[in-house]
Amino acid sequence: MSRFSLPRTLLVATKEFADLLRDRKSVFWALFAVAISGPLVIGILYFVTKSVTERIEKTVAPIVNPQFAPDFVRFLERRGIKIDADPTDYEARVKRGDLDAVIVIDMNFAENLAQGRPAKITLITESSRDRSAPIASRLAREIRGYSEQIGNERMILRGVSPSVARPVQIDELDLSTAEQRGARLLQIMSFYALFAGLMGAIAAALDVTAGERERQTLEPLLTTPVSTLELAIGKWLAVSGVNLLAVTMSLVGFWITLSFVPLGKLGIPFNFGWREFSGFMAVLIPFAFMVPAVLLVFGSTGKTAKEAQSSLSMGVSLVGLLPLMSFLRQSKAPWWDAWVPVNGQYAVLSKVLRAESIPALDWAAMLAVPVVVCAAAIVVFSKRLGDEKLLAGR
Amino acid sequence: MIAVEGLSKQFSVRERRSVFSLRANTRMVNAVDQVSFTAHDGEVTGLLGPNGAGKTTTLRMLSTLLTPDAGKALIDGADLIRERGTIRRTLGVLGDAKGLYWRLSARENIEYFGKLQGLPSKLVAQRTNTLISELGLSELADRPTQGYSQGERMKVAIARALIHDPQTVLLDEPTNGLDIMSTRSMRELIRGLKAQGKCVLFSSHIMQEVAALCDRIVIIASGRVVFSGTPQEVLETTGLTSLEDAFVKLIGTDEGLFA
Numbered sequence: 303m304s305r306f307s308l309p310r311t312l313l314v315a316t317k318e319f320a321d322l323l324r325d326r327k328s329v330f331w332a333l334f335a336v337a338i339s340g341p342l343v344i345g346i347l348y349f350v351t352k353s354v355t356e357r358i359e360k361t362v363a364p365i366v367n368p369q370f371a372p373d374f375v376r377f378l379e380r381r382g383i384k385i386d387a388d389p390t391d392y393e394a395r396v397k398r399g400d401l402d403a404v405i406v407i408d409m410n411f412a413e414n415l416a417q418g419r420p421a422k423i424t425l426i427t428e429s430s431r432d433r434s435a436p437i438a439s440r441l442a443r444e445i446r447g448y449s450e451q452i453g454n455e456r457m458i459l460r461g462v463s464p465s466v467a468r469p470v471q472i473d474e475l476d477l478s479t480a481e482q483r484g485a486r487l488l489q490i491m492s493f494y495a496l497f498a499g500l501m502g503a504i505a506a507a508l509d510v511t512a513g514e515r516e517r518q519t520l521e522p523l524l525t526t527p528v529s530t531l532e533l534a535i536g537k538w539l540a541v542s543g544v545n546l547l548a549v550t551m552s553l554v555g556f557w558i559t560l561s562f563v564p565l566g567k568l569g570i571p572f573n574f575g576w577r578e579f580s581g582f583m584a585v586l587i588p589f590a591f592m593v594p595a596v597l598l599v600f601g602s603t604g605k606t607a608k609e610a611q612s613s614l615s616m617g618v619s620l621v622g623l624l625p626l627m628s629f630l631r632q633s634k635a636p637w638w639d640a641w642v643p644v645n646g647q648y649a650v651l652s653k654v655l656r657a658e659s660i661p662a663l664d665w666a667a668m669l670a671v672p673v674v675v676c677a678a679a680i681v682v683f684s685k686r687l688g689d690e691k692l693l694a695g696r
Numbered sequence: 697m698i699a700v701e702g703l704s705k706q707f708s709v710r711e712r713r714s715v716f717s718l719r720a721n722t723r724m725v726n727a728v729d730q731v732s733f734t735a736h737d738g739e740v741t742g743l744l745g746p747n748g749a750g751k752t753t754t755l756r757m758l759s760t761l762l763t764p765d766a767g768k769a770l771i772d773g774a775d776l777i778r779e780r781g782t783i784r785r786t787l788g789v790l791g792d793a794k795g796l797y798w799r800l801s802a803r804e805n806i807e808y809f810g811k812l813q814g815l816p817s818k819l820v821a822q823r824t825n826t827l828i829s830e831l832g833l834s835e836l837a838d839r840p841t842q843g844y845s846q847g848e849r850m851k852v853a854i855a856r857a858l859i860h861d862p863q864t865v866l867l868d869e870p871t872n873g874l875d876i877m878s879t880r881s882m883r884e885l886i887r888g889l890k891a892q893g894k895c896v897l898f899s900s901h902i903m904q905e906v907a908a909l910c911d912r913i914v915i916i917a918s919g920r921v922v923f924s925g926t927p928q929e930v931l932e933t934t935g936l937t938s939l940e941d942a943f944v945k946l947i948g949t950d951e952g953l954f955a
Contacts, residue, residue: 310812317800317808324799324840518795522856525759525789526812527781690762 310528314536318510319543328505329544336501337551340494341559347490348563358436363444364389367407371415374407374423377448396426402437403427405445418456491574492651493625495552496644499586500621502548503594504614506541511601512610520687534598534684538676541594549586553579581654585668589647592672593621595679602686628652640667643675697895698735698758698864702767704728705753727753729919730767735897735912737863740890742910743899746947750919751899752792755868758897759789771864785813788862790870794853798842802833802852805841806859813860820859827855832881847878854885865889867898871905883909903943917947 323329364386368375375385389395392404408414408422415421423445427438454464514520523533560574600617604610624644628635640646646667653660686692705728710720728750735741743751756762758769760780769776774783796805803824810820828837831851836844841852854870867886871879886909889896900906906913907927915923915930923930923946927939934942 310814313808313811321797321799517798518793519797521761521791521793522789522795522809522853523812524761525784525787525791526809527784527814528812 306529306531311532311536311539314528314533315539315543318537318540322506322509322540322544325505325509328509332501332505332544333548333551336498336548337555339497340491340552341555343490343494344556344559344563354436358440360384361437361440362386363441364392364401364404365407366392366404367409367411370407370409370411371421371423374448377451378444381444381447383444393426396428399428399431399434402434403441405441415452489652489655491556492648492655495549495556495582495586495651496589496625496647498552499545499549499589500593500618502545502590503541503597504618506544507594507597507601508611508614510537510541511598512607512614515610516607524688530684530688531680533687534680538591538595538598538680538683541598542591545590545594546587549590553582553586578654581660582651584665585647585650585654588669588672589644592643592675595676595683596621598683599679599686602683605692640664641671643671646671697737698733698741698769698771698897700734700754700758700767700769701732703731703754703757703764703769704766705750705757705762706765726919728757728764731916731919731921732767733914733921733924735895737895738890738893739911740886740896740898740909741912741914742906743897743914743916744901744903744906744943745899745916746901749916749947751901751916752868753919754916755789755791755866755897755899759787759791759866760784761791785860786863788857788860788865790854790857790865790867792868794850796841796844796849796852796856799840801839802837802841802844802848802855803828805852806855809856810859815860823859823861824855827858831855831885847874850874850878850882854882858889862894864895865897867896869899869901871900871902879905903940907939915943915946922946922948 359382362384363378365375366388368385368387378385389401389404392401392406395401396404404426406424406426408424411421411423425438425442425445428434429438453467457464457467524530557574557579597614597617601610601614603613621644624642625648627642627645628639628648635649639649640663646664650660650664650668653664704726706724707727708722709725710722712720731750731754733741743754745751753762757764758771758776760776760783763777771783772786774786776783796802797808800808806824806827807820810823811817815823828834831854833848833851833855836848841849844852850870850873854867857865857867870886871882874882883905886896886898890911898909910927912926913923913930914921923933925933930939930942930946931937934945936942936945
């Protein structure tokens with residue numbers, strides 16, 4: 303066997319890359335899907351957030367029997383809430399979702415209030431409907447505020463400090479900064495960036511493995527001086543090249559979208575500038591090389607093109623399922639979190655978006671894990687390419 | 697020159713009694729059993745045998761795709777097992793799998809293999825041009841091979857195998873599926889190689905074809921060599937006047953042709 307030759311490896315890589323790009327339709331659809339999906343998600347999120355904010359601002363309070371509590375109605379009006387007096391058939395409409403929540407004033411409200419007895423207001427809601435939750439909680443907050451205001455006035459009248467009735471003061475210190483809240487909304491971006499690094503490789507990996515079986519071009523190749531290791535590395539470089547294109551397209555797509563969508567107006571000070579862009583690239587470039595290596599191993603399994611294809615879909619699901627670890631975890635991430643392929647990338651990308659500082663060890667994982675995975679996968683892949691059983695068993 | 701001595705190859709075959717049975721029996725099958733022959737430079741040697749006789753396996757071993765279980769072979773003095781690199785450079789192979797890259801043109805397909813052989817790009821371009829015009833591919837050389845006819849594809853595959861001007865040429869059923877015109881031009885090409893002093897070993901299951909081209913015939917049946925000699929010697933040994941009858945007699949059964 304002739305020794306490893308770099309020029310020959312690059313020759314294989316160039317040929318495979320050119321060949322892959324000739325497949326205009328597959329390349330176009332893969333890159334199109336990748337470039338469009340992220341911006342689409344951000345666009346949808348933007349409009350959803352915008353409409354929620356607007357609905358909370360323009361809250362309308364349907365009140366049954368407003369005449370029994372004119373003070374309360376004025377209180378609400380001062381708080382900028384429009385009143386919809388005496389809605390008909392309100393329980394069914396709340397159930398159906400036509401109304402988010404309804405306030406019902408008790409018939410004896412004024413009398414009870416005047417005599418210092420608890421006066422009753424009923425808030426009718428449908429808590430299983432997420433869409434109505436922000437409105438319902440705003441109304442509940444306003445009712446509590448009204449009650450507190452009257453309570454304070456009464457205590458002051460009696461010469462008691464209102465703080466007597468508040469032995470414990472709850473002071474919520476929410477550690478999520480405004481920046482972090484915005485990033486939480488857009489963590490989906492990390493997911494779609496990884497998605498690009500997977501999508502970009504599938505069609506290409508399929509073509510250079512199962513496609514080579516289908517075309518019956520592997521056997522002629524192996525009668526030339528090219529070694530299976532040179533072939534494996536060449537193919538891997540070519541597929542990674544296509545994958546890098548996909549990742550870059552997806553990030554550029556995000557960048558363009560985020561410069562058009564005014565997230566700042568919604569109180570989401572989300573930033574996707576040079577810092578985030580380069581952070582993403584630092585994680586995604588090694589990732590874009592790692593995924594093809596794994597997919598090529600799966601694609602080279604099996605004697606027929608069809609077997610190779612189904613084995614490759616197995617590899618795709620494996621890569622796709624790993625970030626679920628982060629999604630579903632209830633406890634704090636263990637120290638080795640960043641060292642689990644795919645899951646680690648997801649975690650670090652999220653940190654980049656949250657503007658957190660990333661320890662050097664995490665960066666080490668972002669580089670070391672792909673290097674080890676690639677090396678192992680390429681060795682297996684090259685062994686598979688030269689496997690006699692796959693040739694003879696056809 | 698190819699000198700083959702006692703070349704053998706076994707395959708394991710898995711057999712299952714029914715679709716649902718979990719256990720499969722593994723059985724060893726002798727695909728090629730103690731095959732010996734010699735193919736000389738400036739001669740065309742035909743490897744003749746019914747389907748499944750072991751022709752392709754023999755050629756695959758000679759083209760370094762499969763490692764023989766036993767026996768040895770020398771190609772121009774280079775050992776098949778220990779000097780694979782040398783052998784691959786001196787060998788031109790049109791194997792059982794003759795696939796092309798669909799999205800690449802004939803020229804790109806041929807040039808890729810020339811560069812893989814380590815030839816300088818200038819020489820590759822020059823040789824590619826020569827082969828394209830010799831094989832009559834000039835008009836479609838820059839179109840993707842996807843739309844080619846079977847004969848045109850075969851020509852590209854042959855050009856790809858000859859790009860580095862190999863001294864020894866292995867051809868596995870080179871006329872399979874070709875029409876009469878393409879078959880004739882393939883025969884001419886083989887005669888041309890012979891005239892250049894190359895060693896040509898080609899396999900076929902068609903007696904007439906072998907008779908028309910070969911200086912020497914090696915007949916294989918069930919993995920074994922049953923006869924080796926000139927076409928004249930085939931007739932003399934069997935005492936028959938028709939090569940086809942002689943072939944049937946030598947392989948021992950007339951079923952073999954249809955198996």
